[in-house]
Amino acid sequence: MIFPKFFINKTRYGAVDNMLMSNQNYTYEMLRSELTWVVGEDYVKTDDSDKLGHSIDYYWVPELWHDRGQKGTVPDFIVHPGSAREVSEILKLANNYGIPVIPWGGGSGSQGGALPIYGGIIMDMKRMNKVLSIDPVSMTATVEVGINTQHLEWAVQKAGYSTMHFPASIACATLGGFIAHRGTGVLSTKYGKMEDMIMSMEVVTPTGEIINTLPVPRHASGPDLTQLFLGSEGTLGVVTKATMKIHPIPESRKFHAFLFKNMHEAMAAGAKIMTSRLHPCVIRLYDEPETAKLIKRVLGIDKQGAYLVFGFDGPEKMVDLEMEQASTIAMEQKPEDLGSEMGEAWWEHRYKFFYPPYMFQLPQAFGTLDTVATFSNIENVYWAMKNTVKENFPQATFIGHFSHWYEWGCMLYARFIIDNPPQDPHEAIALYNKIWDMAIRAAIKEGGVINEHHGVGLKLGRMMKDLYGPAFKILQDIKQVLDPNNIMNPGKMGFKGAR
Amino acid sequence: MNIDKYLDVIKACRFCFMCRHLAAVGNVTFKESDTPRGRALLLDKVRMDSKNMKNQDYIKTIYEAELSASCRYHCVNHYDEVGLILGARQDIVESGNAPQNIRTVADDLKKVEFTVEGTGDVLYYIDGYTKNHQPEIASAFLQLAGNCKTISGGDCGKALNVLGFAEDASIVNEKFKKAVKASCSSTLVTSCPASYDALKNDFPIDGINVMHSSEYLLSLGSINKPSKSINVYCIDSDYLKNYNNLTAPRELLKSAGYKLDMFGTNLEESYAAGEGAVIYDEICPELMKKLSDRVFELADNPEKDLIITFSPYTKFALKKSKPDFNAISIEEAILKAKGN
Ligand SMILES: Cc1cc2nc3c(=O)[nH]c(=O)nc-3n(C[C@H](O)[C@H](O)[C@H](O)COP(=O)(O)OP(=O)(O)OC[C@H]3O[C@@H](n4cnc5c(N)ncnc54)[C@H](O)[C@@H]3O)c2cc1C
Ligand code: SF4
Numbered sequence: 044m045i046f047p048k049f050f051i052n053k054t055r056y057g058a059v060d061n062m063l064m065s066n067q068n069y070t071y072e073m074l075r076s077e078l079t080w081v082v083g084e085d086y087v088k089t090d091d092s093d094k095l096g097h098s099i100d101y102y103w104v105p106e107l108w109h110d111r112g113q114k115g116t117v118p119d120f121i122v123h124p125g126s127a128r129e130v131s132e133i134l135k136l137a138n139n140y141g142i143p144v145i146p147w148g149g150g151s152g153s154q155g156g157a158l159p160i161y162g163g164i165i166m167d168m169k170r171m172n173k174v175l176s177i178d179p180v181s182m183t184a185t186v187e188v189g190i191n192t193q194h195l196e197w198a199v200q201k202a203g204y205s206t207m208h209f210p211a212s213i214a215c216a217t218l219g220g221f222i223a224h225r226g227t228g229v230l231s232t233k234y235g236k237m238e239d240m241i242m243s244m245e246v247v248t249p250t251g252e253i254i255n256t257l258p259v260p261r262h263a264s265g266p267d268l269t270q271l272f273l274g275s276e277g278t279l280g281v282v283t284k285a286t287m288k289i290h291p292i293p294e295s296r297k298f299h300a301f302l303f304k305n306m307h308e309a310m311a312a313g314a315k316i317m318t319s320r321l322h323p324c325v326i327r328l329y330d331e332p333e334t335a336k337l338i339k340r341v342l343g344i345d346k347q348g349a350y351l352v353f354g355f356d357g358p359e360k361m362v363d364l365e366m367e368q369a370s371t372i373a374m375e376q377k378p379e380d381l382g383s384e385m386g387e388a389w390w391e392h393r394y395k396f397f398y399p400p401y402m403f404q405l406p407q408a409f410g411t412l413d414t415v416a417t418f419s420n421i422e423n424v425y426w427a428m429k430n431t432v433k434e435n436f437p438q439a440t441f442i443g444h445f446s447h448w449y450e451w452g453c454m455l456y457a458r459f460i461i462d463n464p465p466q467d468p469h470e471a472i473a474l475y476n477k478i479w480d481m482a483i484r485a486a487i488k489e490g491g492v493i494n495e496h497h498g499v500g501l502k503l504g505r506m507m508k509d510l511y512g513p514a515f516k517i518l519q520d521i522k523q524v525l526d527p528n529n530i531m532n533p534g535k536m537g538f539k540g541a542r
Numbered sequence: 543m544n545i546d547k548y549l550d551v552i553k554a555c556r557f558c559f560m561c562r563h564l565a566a567v568g569n570v571t572f573k574e575s576d577t578p579r580g581r582a583l584l585l586d587k588v589r590m591d592s593k594n595m596k597n598q599d600y601i602k603t604i605y606e607a608e609l610s611a612s613c614r615y616h617c618v619n620h621y622d623e624v625g626l627i628l629g630a631r632q633d634i635v636e637s638g639n640a641p642q643n644i645r646t647v648a649d650d651l652k653k654v655e656f657t658v659e660g661t662g663d664v665l666y667y668i669d670g671y672t673k674n675h676q677p678e679i680a681s682a683f684l685q686l687a688g689n690c691k692t693i694s695g696g697d698c699g700k701a702l703n704v705l706g707f708a709e710d711a712s713i714v715n716e717k718f719k720k721a722v723k724a725s726c727s728s729t730l731v732t733s734c735p736a737s738y739d740a741l742k743n744d745f746p747i748d749g750i751n752v753m754h755s756s757e758y759l760l761s762l763g764s765i766n767k768p769s770k771s772i773n774v775y776c777i778d779s780d781y782l783k784n785y786n787n788l789t790a791p792r793e794l795l796k797s798a799g800y801k802l803d804m805f806g807t808n809l810e811e812s813y814a815a816g817e818g819a820v821i822y823d824e825i826c827p828e829l830m831k832k833l834s835d836r837v838f839e840l841a842d843n844p845e846k847d848l849i850i851t852f853s854p855y856t857k858f859a860l861k862k863s864k865p866d867f868n869a870i871s872i873e874e875a876i877l878k879a880k881g882n
Contacts, residue, residue, distance in 0.1 A: 088573060090599040092584055096574025099557070099583065106557050109583065112590050123572045150574060151559045169572040193563040197807035215559030398618035399554035 071119070074140055078122050078164070081132040086123040086170065093121050097147060097165045102155035102502055103410060104472055110405045111468040118145070118159035123170040127245055127253045127283040130166065134281070135251040137164060137530045143541055145532050146277035148220030149191065151212045153411060154500025156224070156276045160534050161541040168219050171283060174198045183242055185286045188219035204289040207234035211397045219282050224498035225274040227454075229393055231447045232317075233324035233356070234290065236496060238273045245284035246272050249526035258286070271521070276498055277532040279525050296324070296356035297366055298386030301378040302348040306330045307422065308376040309349040310445070314418040315372045316353065317448050321365050325354040326448045327389070330425070333442035333458075341395050342388050348379070352389045408464035408475055412443075412482050413494040417452035420490035421445070425455055427485040432459050436478055447495060454495040457482075484509060499536045507537030543592065544629035544636075545585050551626045552589060554619070555582035561613035566812045567606055570832040575603045578613045578623045585630055595637055604630050605644060606826055608833065609704065609818030611784035616810060624818070631706030640706065647824050648707050654696030654714050656721035662689035664758070665727035667741075669734035670697055671854040679733050679854050682873035683755050686880070687762070691725055693718075700740035701820045715745040722747055731758045733873060735781030735853045736820045742786065754782060756791040756852075756872050767799035768879055772848070775805040777837070777860075777869070779852035780818040791852045791872055798879035805849065806840035813837045814851075815859035823859055834863035844868075850875045 078087045088094075098115035099105040108115055119142070124130045137144045143163030150157055159165055168189035175185045177199070184199055184206070192206075193214040199206050209228040210216065220226065222244070227236040234240070243256045256269040272279060303309035309328045316323060329338055334350040344350065353369055355362045374380070395401055403409040416424045425443060432441045436459070443457035459478055464471040483493050483506055493503055493510060508515050515537065522529075522538050534540035545552070555578045562568060568576035575584065584603060588594040595601075607627045614620055634640055640648070658665070664687065672679045673694050684690060699715030702708075722730060730747070732738050733755040741752040753761075776795070782788040795802060806813055815833040816822025823830045837860060838844050849869045851857040860867050870878070 086572075090575075090602070091597055092575035092580065092599045092603040093573045095584055095587065096577070096580035101557070101559065109556075109586070121573075149559065149562065167572055167574075191563050191569075194807070201807045212559065214561065214563040394560070395618050398560050399558055399621070400619060402558075404553070404557060 074136070074142070075120065077136050078120055078133065081136070082122050082124055082129050086125070088121040088123075089119070094118060097121055097150065097159065097167070100150040100155060100157050101153045102158065102500065103408065103475065104155060104502070105158060106405060107408070107464075107468055107471055111466070111471075113468055116158070116160055116162065118165040119162045121165045121167055123167050125170050127247055130247040130281050130283055131251040131253055133164065133166060134247060134249060134530070138250060138528050141528060142530065143533050144281075144530050146219065146223070146281050148189065148217030148223070149212070149215045151215040152220060152224060152498060152500060154224075154498045154502040156498055156500030156532070156535055157220075158501060160501060166281060168217060168281070175284070177202050177204070177289065182289050182291075183286050184289050185284065186218060188222060188282050188285050189217050192216055192218055192221065199289050200292070203292065205292055206240070206287065207290045208237075208240060209393075211394050213394075218285060218287075222273055222282050222285060223276045225496060227447055227496040230324040230356075232326055232449075233322055236447070238270060240287050241269060241273060242286040242288060244269055244272060244282050244286075246280045246282050248280045249528070249531040253283075274498070276500060276536050278522060278536050278538055280531065293356040293358075295359035295362045296354060297362050297383060298325070298352055298354040298390050299366060299370060299383050300350065300352040300381040300385035300389060301373050302334075302344070302346055302350055302381055303376055303378040304348055306349040306425075308378070309351045310422060312373045312376050312378070313351060313353075313445065313448060313453065315375075316369050317450055317453075318418070319368070319372060320450070321369055322355070323353045323365070323369060323448070324356045325352065326453075327352050327444060327446055329444040330442060332440070333444050336442055337396060337401070341392050341401055342385065344381070344385065346379075350381075351378070352386045354386065354390065403458070403460055406463065408461040408471060410459055410475065410479060411497060412457040412459065412479075412486070413454065413497045414457065414483075414486045414491040415447075415452065415454045415495035416489070416491045421452055421455060423489040424486045424491035425457065427489045427491075428457055428482045431482050431485040432478060435481055436461070436474075438463070439478065455491070479503070501535055504535060504537040543589070544632045545589060545626060548622065548626040548629050549589070551621045551623055552582050552586050554621045555579055555623055555626075556586045561616050564610075564612035564616055564811055566608045566610050566612065566816075566833060567829060569811075570829070570836050576606060581607060581627060582623070585626060588630070588633075595633060596639055598641075601634055601639060601641060604634065605641065606829060607819065608812070608816045608822060608829070610780040610812035610814060611818055612780070612810060612812045615784040628704065628706065631704070632708050633706075635706040644705055644825060647821065648702060648705050648710065651697050651702050651705075651821075652710055652714060654717055656693055656695035656718055658691055658693045658721055658725045660689075660691045662691050663727060664690045664729045664731055665722060665725050666690045666692045667698065667730060667732040667734070667737055668692055668694040669732060669737050669854060671858045672733055675858050676854055676871070679857075679871045679873050682871065682877040683733055683759075686759055686873060686876055687731070690731070691727060693721055693725065695721075697820075698737050698740055699745055700736045703740070703744055704820045705825075712745075715740070719745070719747050722750060729753060729758075731755055733854055733871065735779040736817065736855065739781040739785050754788060754790060756794045757788070759873070759876055760790050760794045760797065765798045765876065765880060767797075768881070771799050771801045772879075773801045773803055774848045774850050774875070775803050775841070777805055777813045777849060777851045777856055778809075779856065780812050780814045782852055784812070784818075794872065795850065795875060798876050800850075800875065800879065806837075813840070814853055814856045817853045817855045817859075820855070822855075823862065830859050831863050834860050838864055838867065
């Protein structure tokens with residue numbers, strides 16, 4: 044077994060310096076006993092199997108590290124708390140011992156946010172998976188946030204409603220993970236992102252206080268704490284409970300697809316639909332290379348151009364009316380009308396893109412350059428990133444689609460793919476990081492914001508200063524005040540590491 | 543190594559999260575390693591360095607898999623993660639690394655003595671969970687089917703196969719085959735989905751038509767429906783649904799006038815309490831209990847609802863955990879519908 048690296052040469056944690064070096068060390072057993080006392084024997088894991096599982100999330104770098112036979116950084120303990128009180132006890136212990144705590148939901152995050160980069164305690168939240176209540180009058184559900192979002196959706200559907208949160212990772216992520224990353228689903232254009240879906244939350248602060256944010260999301264009682272913790276990626280505390288909106292199952296949901304001559308014309312159509320203040324539940328626009336690559340592979344449409352699909356849901360009469368209006372707007376650009384069938388097919392296969400063999404996978408190197416910008420800037424952001432990748436990394440392919448649309452702009456889900464990255468893992472990671480560094484900085488220059496829904500994590504932490512400028516200090520100060528011992532997920536989101 | 547045959551599965555599953563909601567064991571242990579991704583990751587480590595085959599934690603994880611095949615069924619490309627785990631178990635056994643508790647169970651499974659009794663054209667195989675713990679299942683079937691021969695005397699090889707003792711499984715199955723041949727029947731029926739799968743797919747017998755009891759009862763024709771339909775919940779069998787896509791159980795129950803409500807919240811998860819692993823109660827009793835507890839948690843009204851389990855194993859497991867759980871087998875349900 045491999046044991047803690049975290050405590051080597053550490054000075055900030057005073058009393059526990061070098062004490063938890065390995066499972067041969069009695070301090071390790073002291074902490075294990077204390078954790079066991081809090082959550083029970085069944086819920087403290089130290090076996091090699093589970094440590095391996097918790098050493099790799101959906102970030103390409105640890106995947107590559109594993110693929111190249113390198114030893115990954117594993118946690119010292121994996122604990123599964125069953126209540127906010129247990130979370131609080133664990134955090135107090137961690138403060139006492141000076142050991143990092145890394146919340147883990149489903150491990151499906153693509154930014155390395157849940158990785159135990161300094162060892163420590165992985166706080167796997169999946170045991171907190173209950174739907175606590177459904178309020179049919181206000182249409183809200185209160186749930187423990189370790190729940191798998193597909194299980195949540197099934198439970199809410201059984202009660203006759205829907206969360207309307209349909210991300211491609213619905214089956215693998217937890218609600219807490221989505222809260223931590225301000226995640227989003229396919230129907231976000233109408234139903235919003237996580238920050239629009241959540242009413243209020245219970246949070247355990249790094250020092251172990253159990254707090255609740257205000258019960259409703261619209262108020263004038265000072266800055267909103269719900270929004271502070273949303274997107275904090277486990278660096279400011281552990282979210283344990285949330286009340287979220289639920290929705291009636293719509294009478295009708297319809298889709299329609301078009302093939303535009305190019306992305307620019309398709310973008311003009313999409314933007315006009317949004318600025319006309321129609322309310323599609325989905326607009327998705329694929330650039331020409333992604334249409335040729337993925338739309339062909341998954342939907343079988345073998346044509347040149349930019350594929351765009353939109354959908355509306357609600358009472359059928361309204362759906363038909365909005366559909367007609369949106370189609371009229373689209374037709375102004377003279378696209379090929381692929382009809383409703385090709386739109387429905389997209390909806391039906393919306394998750395298929397993410398299963399092997401459709402999804403990119405090693406040996407390929409790939410990354411999602413998730414960026415959001417206004418309609419005035421979004422095409423410039425696209426071209427800035429694309430040109431940067433093309434000019435500097437000729438071995439890379441650049442494709443993209445625009446997934447989540449707002450009244451003012453949209454999200455660009457761009458990807459770079461390298462079929463044969465270097466064998467040497469260090470070289471491969473250096474190349475990978477260089478693409479990110481250059482492409483993201485090019486996007487920021489054009490008014491792009493990294494990132495719209497994947498979060499920052501380990502992957503993009505170094506860009507936070509570029510993105511925020513002097514304002515980042517405010518986030519750092521908040522972190523310092525809430526987490527004086529820096530136990531919560533150190534080294535993520537651009538905050539300082541554990542050493 | 544046997545796992546080398548499943549390289550495509552390892553490569554696909556090791557970084558894929560898409561079916562983790564269906565990882566039945568993972569859903570009760572919350573362990574990342576109890577998911578197809580987790581298991582593929584550790585078998586990838588074994589593939590890279592066979593010394594890892596000796597890792598006791600890895601071995602334990604591989605034997606804790608419930609083999610429900612929900613993931614394979616759900617998977618867009620149907621990657622055979624069950625095949626991978628079975629391959630790994632075979633590797634563990636062949637390399638002499640099988641844990642003592644597994645070897646003890648396997649030794650027991652090798653002690654078979656098949657006997658055929660009765661008269662009739664059809665041969666009814668009575669599996670261990672029916673014979674030793676739930677004779678009411680066989681009794682209901684025999685009342686419904688009329689004159690049948692019966693064969694019993696142990697597991698037909700499926701359990702050994704699933705534990706990774708492939709050679710021993712074949713030896714046991716040869717004995718079974720011999721007894722079946724000697725019975726001169728051409729139709730072999732069983733209520734046990736695992737045995738059905740074994741006899742249909744792992745060890746087919748030339749000239750013998752293998753049927754699940756629900757298929758056979760359905761083939762007997764119409765049942766007088768009761769005047770008022772009865773609402774019941776069904777707990778599917780992993781082997782019938784995910785391995786064989788068999789719709790006969792539901793068709794039979796509907797034809798007998800039952801109105802089938804969805805158990806739990808969805809039709810994708812396995813609620814079979816470890817049926818895929820055949821003798822899960824013997825090798826992982828605590829996990830069987832956890833899987834059963836999840837079933838009780840998901841039941842709408844566990845005190846009142848009538849639940850029909852499609853596998854004798856599942857009925858046994860659930861009742862072992864909660865003796866007053868209101869579960870009956872398909873055969874008992876049909877007998878009940880007939881007013882007997
Ligand atoms: C195939 C695939 C498709 C995807 N599609 C989408 C998509 O459509 N939309 C989308 O938004 N994302 C998508 N993602 C990314 C990923 O699913 C999301 O980022 C998700 O929010 C991660 O949730 P998780 O539960 O897996 O969190 P993890 O990966 O376990 O953790 C992510 C971060 O959240 C923190 N965290 C987890 N739980 C808590 C908690 N209770 N309290 C505080 N912090 C916590 C962790 O410390 C970490 O920093 C996809 C991922 C995959 C693998
Ligand atoms: S079985 Fe399919 S869905 Fe499940 S992990 Fe493997 S590739 Fe992914």
